[in-house]
Amino acid sequence: MNFFRGVMGGQAAGPQPSGAETIHKLCDRVASSTLLEDRRDAVRALKSLSKKYRMEVGTQAMDHLINILQTDRSDSEILGYALDTLYNIICNDEEEEQDENSQKQADDLGAQFTEMFIQDPEHVTLLLALLEEFDFHVRWPAVKLLTALLKNQGVQLQGVILVSPMGVSRLMDLLGDSREVIRNDGLLLLQQLTKSNAAIQKIVAFENAFERLLDIITEEGSSDGGIVVEDCLLLLLNLLKNNSSNQNFFKEGSYIQRMKPWFEVSDDNSGWSAQKVTNLHLMLQLVRVMVSPVNSPGATASCQKSMYQCGLLQQLCTILMATGVPADILTETINTVSEVIRGSQVNQDYFASVNAPSNPPRPAIVVLLMSMVNERQPFVLRCAVLYCFQCFLYKNQKGQGEIVATLLPSTIDANSISAGQLLCGGLFSADSLSNWCAAVALAHALQDNLTQKEQLLRVQLATSLGKPPVSLLQQCTNILSQGSKVQTRVGLLMLLCTWISNCPIAVTHFLHNQENVPFLTAQISENLGEDERLVQGLCALLLGICIYYNDNSLENYTKEKLKQLIEKRIGKENFVEKLGFITKHELYSRAAQKPQPVFPSPEQMLFDHEFTKLVKELEGVITKAVHKSSEEEKKEEEVKKTLEQHDNIVTQYKELIREQDAQIQELKEQVASMSSQNEVMQTTVTQQLSQIQQHKDQYNILKLKLGKDNQSQSNGQGDVSQVNGLQTEELTQLREEVEELRKQHTLLQTLLGDKDTLIDTLVSNPSSGGGKRLFSTHISVTPWGVLVSSDVVPSTDSTIDAAKMAELESRLSAQTTEKERLKEETKTLSESRADLEQQLASATSTVAILQTEKTKLQTEVQESKKEQDDLLMLLADQDQKIHSLKLRLKGLGETVEDEDDLDARDQTDDDDEEDEDED
Numbered sequence: 068m069n070f071f072r073g074v075m076g077g078q079a080a081g082p083q084p085s086g087a088e089t090i091h092k093l094c095d096r097v098a099s100s101t102l103l104e105d106r107r108d109a110v111r112a113l114k115s116l117s118k119k120y121r122m123e124v125g126t127q128a129m130d131h132l133i134n135i136l137q138t139d140r141s142d143s144e145i146l147g148y149a150l151d152t153l154y155n156i157i158c159n160d161e162e163e164e165q166d167e168n169s170q171k172q173a174d175d176l177g178a179q180f181t182e183m184f185i186q187d188p189e190h191v192t193l194l195l196a197l198l199e200e201f202d203f204h205v206r207w208p209a210v211k212l213l214t215a216l217l218k219n220q221g222v223q224l225q226g227v228i229l230v231s232p233m234g235v236s237r238l239m240d241l242l243g244d245s246r247e248v249i250r251n252d253g254l255l256l257l258q259q260l261t262k263s264n265a266a267i268q269k270i271v272a273f274e275n276a277f278e279r280l281l282d283i284i285t286e287e288g289s290s291d292g293g294i295v296v297e298d299c300l301l302l303l304l305n306l307l308k309n310n311s312s313n314q315n316f317f318k319e320g321s322y323i324q325r326m327k328p329w330f331e332v333s334d335d336n337s338g339w340s341a342q343k344v345t346n347l348h349l350m351l352q353l354v355r356v357m358v359s360p361v362n363s364p365g366a367t368a369s370c371q372k373s374m375y376q377c378g379l380l381q382q383l384c385t386i387l388m389a390t391g392v393p394a395d396i397l398t399e400t401i402n403t404v405s406e407v408i409r410g411s412q413v414n415q416d417y418f419a420s421v422n423a424p425s426n427p428p429r430p431a432i433v434v435l436l437m438s439m440v441n442e443r444q445p446f447v448l449r450c451a452v453l454y455c456f457q458c459f460l461y462k463n464q465k466g467q468g469e470i471v472a473t474l475l476p477s478t479i480d481a482n483s484i485s486a487g488q489l490l491c492g493g494l495f496s497a498d499s500l501s502n503w504c505a506a507v508a509l510a511h512a513l514q515d516n517l518t519q520k521e522q523l524l525r526v527q528l529a530t531s532l533g534k535p536p537v538s539l540l541q542q543c544t545n546i547l548s549q550g551s552k553v554q555t556r557v558g559l560l561m562l563l564c565t566w567i568s569n570c571p572i573a574v575t576h577f578l579h580n581q582e583n584v585p586f587l588t589a590q591i592s593e594n595l596g597e598d599e600r601l602v603q604g605l606c607a608l609l610l611g612i613c614i615y616y617n618d619n620s621l622e623n624y625t626k627e628k629l630k631q632l633i634e635k636r637i638g639k640e641n642f643v644e645k646l647g648f649i650t651k652h653e654l655y656s657r658a659a660q661k662p663q664p665v666f667p668s669p670e671q672m673l674f675d676h677e678f679t680k681l682v683k684e685l686e687g688v689i690t691k692a693v694h695k696s697s698e699e700e701k702k703e704e705e706v707k708k709t710l711e712q713h714d715n716i717v718t719q720y721k722e723l724i725r726e727q728d729a730q731i732q733e734l735k736e737q738v739a740s741m742s743s744q745n746e747v748m749q750t751t752v753t754q755q756l757s758q759i760q761q762h763k764d765q766y767n768i769l770k771l772k773l774g775k776d777n778q779s780q781s782n783g784q785g786d787v788s789q790v791n792g793l794q795t796e797e798l799t800q801l802r803e804e805v806e807e808l809r810k811q812h813t814l815l816q817t818l819l820g821d822k823d824t825l826i827d828t829l830v831s832n833p834s835s836g837g838g839k840r841l842f843s844t845h846i847s848v849t850p851w852g853v854l855v856s857s858d859v860v861p862s863t864d865s866t867i868d869a870a871k872m873a874e875l876e877s878r879l880s881a882q883t884t885e886k887e888r889l890k891e892e893t894k895t896l897s898e899s900r901a902d903l904e905q906q907l908a909s910a911t912s913t914v915a916i917l918q919t920e921k922t923k924l925q926t927e928v929q930e931s932k933k934e935q936d937d938l939l940m941l942l943a944d945q946d947q948k949i950h951s952l953k954l955r956l957k958g959l960g961e962t963v964e965d966e967d968d969l970d971a972r973d974q975t976d977d978d979d980e981e982d983e984d985e986d
Contacts (some may be wrong), residue, residue, distance in 0.1 A: 085118045090127050095767045099421055103142060110135060110148040117155035118867045125156040125180045133184075137194055143202040150197070150208030156180050158215040165218040181219035191216075191227045197608045198237045203246060210241060210252045217259035225264045227750070234262075235267060239274040242283070247295075250283075254298040261305040268306050272313045276306060277322050289329050290346045297342070300349035307356045311366060314357060317372055324377040326354065339393055351399045356378070358406045360662050371411040380407050380414055384421045388431060394445060401435070401451040402663065409458035409662075415466055418459060428486070430713045432459065436486055439508070440493030440501045450664050450672075453504050457662070457677070464519075470512045471519045474526045474539070491539075492526070495546065499554040506558030506724065510565040514677055520570040540566070540576055548586050553598055554673065559677045560605035564612055568681060571618040578613060588636045591645050601673065604648030608682065611689030643690050649682050659683075727882050734889050741896050748903050755910050761915055770926065773931070808900070907966060 093963075096109040108131070117124045135149045159177040184190055194216075197209045217224050228234040238260060241253025257276075261268050280299045287296045306313050317323070329350045357370045365732040374380050386392060386400050407415040422428040438444045439452040460466050473487030493505030513520050527536040537545070543559050577583055590606040610633070619625040633642050649655060658664075658674035666672045 085124045086116065087184070089125075090116060090120060090123045094128050094131050097128070097135065103139065103145070106135070106139070107142065107145040107148065110145055110152065110401065114152040114155065115154045117940065121156050124152065125176070125183075128152070129156070129180065129183060129483050133190055133193075136197065143200065143205050146197065146200075147202075147204035147208055148214055153184070154208060154212045154215055157184065157212065157219065159219070176213070178219045181216050181279065181661070182223075185216065185223055185227060188227045188231075191224065192231050192234075194270060195231055195234050195237050197239070203249070206244075207246075207249050210249060210256055212485070213238075214252065214256045214259055220257060221262060225260065225267055228260065229264075229267055229270075233271045239271065239276065239279075242276075242279045251295055251298065254302055258298065258302050258305060260303065265310055265312075268310050269312055270703060272306050272316055275316055277303070277320060281322060281325050284329075290343055290350060292346060293342060296346050300346065300353060302468065303353055304349065307353065309361075311363060314362065314366060314370070317357070318366075318373060323357065323370065323373045326350070327377055327379045327382055330379070330386055332389060332392070339396075344393055344396060347396055348399055351396075354383075354403050355406050358409070360406065360409065364410070368411060371407055371414055374407055375411070375414050375417065380404070380417065383407065384418065384431065388421070388423050388434075394448060398445070398448050398451045401448070401455050405451070405455040405458040405663075410462045412463065412465075415459055415463045419466060419469070424531045427483075433484060433486055433489065435708040436489040436493075436508075438482075439504050440489055440498075442497065442498040442501060446500075446669050449500070449504060450666065453508060454663050456466060456508050457511045457664075458515065464516055467512045467514070467516050468520050468522075471522050475522065476525070476527065481742060494559075495542070499552040500672065502551075502555040503558035503672060506562040507678075510562045510675070511677065513566055517570055520566055520573055523566065524573060524576055538576070540573070541580060544577075544580060544583050544586070548582065553602060554670070556602050557605060557673050560609060561675060562601065564605065564609050565678065565681060567609075567616065568612050568822065569616060570686065571616050571620075574613050574616050575618065575620050578617075578621050581649045584610070584624060584629070584632070588632060591642065592637045600645075601652055603645045604652075607642055607646040608649060608685065608689070611642075611693065612685065615685070615689055615692045626692075630695075633693060639693055642693060646686060646689065650686065655679060655682075724878055724882075727879075731882060731885055731889075738889060738892055738896070741893075745896060745899055745903070748808075748900075752903060752906050752910065755907075758911055759910060759917070766917065766920065766924075773924075773928070781827075905918075
């Protein structure tokens with residue numbers, strides 16, 4: 068024990084051992100002591116020395132400490148000391164202030180010890196097993212040690228945990244620990260574990276992480292909560308960012324709806340704490356992750372729809388229009404609303420309907436634009452408003468039309484401020500940043516919308532009193548020629564390029580001003596400094612657009628004359644070189660990465676994301692257009708005309724084939740209808756024949772019964788009447804069907820006659836097309852309609868592509884074959900119908916014969932019945948007379964035998980005769 072007193076600071080005689088010697092002795096004691104108490108004391112001493120002598124403890128004691136974790140699992144105290152010691156030598160967090168070199172050495176030392184520890188994956192598995200210990204002194208140090216290991220060697224440790232059985236599940240159990248210290252440190256551990264590892268992120272998400280984290284956020288007070296809420300939000304960001312599977316799982320689990328209460332702010336927004344600002348900032352980032360433009364369009368649209376339906380977008384717009392909201396939260400809210408409405412027509416329409424709580428109420432778009440063109444507003448806020456305006460107009464032609472309409476003379480309201488007035492004011496203000504933002508915003512109102520480009524040409528501006536108004540297009544070029552700041556000129560040039568691209572009418576308006584082309588050529592041809600190179604490139608792009616989209620409506624500025632001007636004044640190679648200045652600019656690639664305008668400073672705000680797409684699309688085609696000679700252009704135009712003619716011919720053939728397909732389909736339907744009718748008629752005839760045969764059999768039976776028994780004949784006669792009654796109804800129905808078929812046949816014959824007349828007229832008066840007849844029509848008549856086929860006649864003005872003609876002829880041939888087949892089927896059906904009508908006539912005659920025989924038989928039966936009734940009456944009278952005579956004889960005393968006595972006596976006589984015969 069004297070040894071431990073020396074180590075722990077007690078007084079001992081003799082010279083004191085060095086730190087390395089002391090650690091060496093302690094390691095020997097840990098390795099050799101058989102008593103658990105001695106090992107525990109030694110490990111506790113190592114823990115106390117581990118911070119001061121980090122290198123020595125790490126190099127000498129790590130293996131012994133790991134062995135303690137493996138062998139002394141039953142003693143939680145020694146396990147806690149060992150885990151704390153390992154944490155001290157691996158963790159790089161130092162409480163004392165150190166210089167940069169010392170901190171770098173400490174970081175390297177922690178990384179080295181971490182690498183030593185995880186060389187054997189079983190060590191990590193051992194730590195994961197210790198997490199199952201409920202004892203606080205074991206579980207908490209194990210969590211901290213794993214977190215430190217992940218900070219130093221995250222990728223390697225992620226790989227080990229990923230393949231460890233139940234590794235991630237054990238870590239997820241930390242979120243359910245009732246001790247907040249362990250739960251909170253478990254959040255930090257999961258943050259490190261889920262960094263940049265999609266596989267672990269998916270496992271954590273499917274371990275019900277979203278439900279647990281959202282529950283913790285709610286329990287801690289949502290945005291009013293503390294650092295724990297921040298840790299939960301950071302973990303959620305790790306799980307969702309750039310992970311489409313987890314994003315879909317989050318949406319399908321209806322967790323977006325649970326985000327809405329986070330953004331419920333009170334009317335009194337004064338005194339926001341720093342933690343609340345941080346929490347709300349992270350919550351807004353979480354919403355943006357779900358609707359980020361880098362996500363797949365389908366997933367983004369689905370999340371946008373959910374956010375609108377659950378009221379989240381409405382809640383964000385409430386924050387947007389609220390007062391007292393901190394500037395950074397307001398900026399992030401604007402960016403979040405931007406991405407929630409981007410490309411979603413429903414969300415964009417709702418945003419357009421939002422009004423600010425002012426008197427009188429103003430649209431939210433107008434209020435935001437007022438901030439954008441106000442130079443006193445923070446730069447990041449102005450960038451956010453511009454992004455919001457761009458997202459509002461993205462794929463929103465309705466919104467684009469509404470913005471442009473506020474600039475048109477017929478819709479301007481002098482009593483209110485409109486979006487168009489604010490944009491014009493910003494476009495021509497003294498602030499270059501306002502000029503750039505307004506130009507880019509107006510360009511987005513014209514993006515991919517030819518109608519609005521033409522409408523904007525109508526806008527007239529009053530420059531000063533007493534002077535006539537000038538067009539907006541002309542005013543933009545006037546400001547360009549005045550030599551304003553580079554940022555202003557870049558914004559105006561981007562607006563002009565977007566405006567006149569793919570709009571020949573706008574190109575004509577631009578070229579109509581005689582000063583524009585000389586100004587552009589002068590700008591391109593001059594040798595200016597580095598700052599002006601971008602302006603030169605944009606001027607080259609604008610002039611190239613004037614060439615590419617030129618419809619040659621202005622004689623002085625046709626495509627050929629503009630190219631000659633470039634060759635004489637600038638030079639083709641020089642022009643292409645200046646055009647390349649745009650894509651070579653250092654800020655071009657940054658703007659092309661993502662739609663949101665993010666710039667370190669206002670001076671670097673030069674490129675717009677959508678404009679970079681336009682440059683990428685036009686640079687190559689403009690270069691080709693400038694280098695093409697007039698002969699090549701003529702050839703290209705001829706080829707275009709030829710292709711257009713071919714396309715027209717192909718279109719005509721397609722229409723003809725479509726018509727024939729429709730006719731063939733109609734004939735097929737008629738054939739199918741006739742086939743079904745034929746089947747019905749055959750079934751009816753079969754049933755009639757069967758019933759006729761039954762009637763014949765019944766008739767024969769009745770005739771036999773009449774000869775034997777009149778009563779049977781009477782019953783049989785009733786049956787025959789019933790059967791014949793049924794036969795009469797079915798014959799009536801069959802006659803009606805035959806009559807209907809005859810009417811249909813007559814109607815078809817009438818239609819055929821009309822069509823024959825029309826066909827004769829068409830054949831006798833063929834139409835001519837001035838020598839440009841492309842095909843001839845052959846018309847053939849069938850009982851079911853008119854078939855039209857065509858034969859190709861070579862055109863006198865153009866040669867039709869052989870492959871296309873062959874394909875069309877093959878299709879026509881196939882249709883002709885189909886027509887012949889339908890003719891044969893129709894003929895077969897006609898023959899079948901004639902046979903059926905013949906069978907029906909035969910059946911009708913047979914039925915008539917049977918009807919006559921039935922009438923004759925009924926007469927005979929009636930006569931027989933009458934005779935029978937007379938006989939019965941005579942027999943009854945005779946029996947009555949015999950009975951009265953017997954009574955009279957009995958009254959006179961004579962013996963009278965009854966019929967029963969006579970029958971008995973006759974039977975006795977017969978028996979006696981039989982006995983005599985036997986003798």
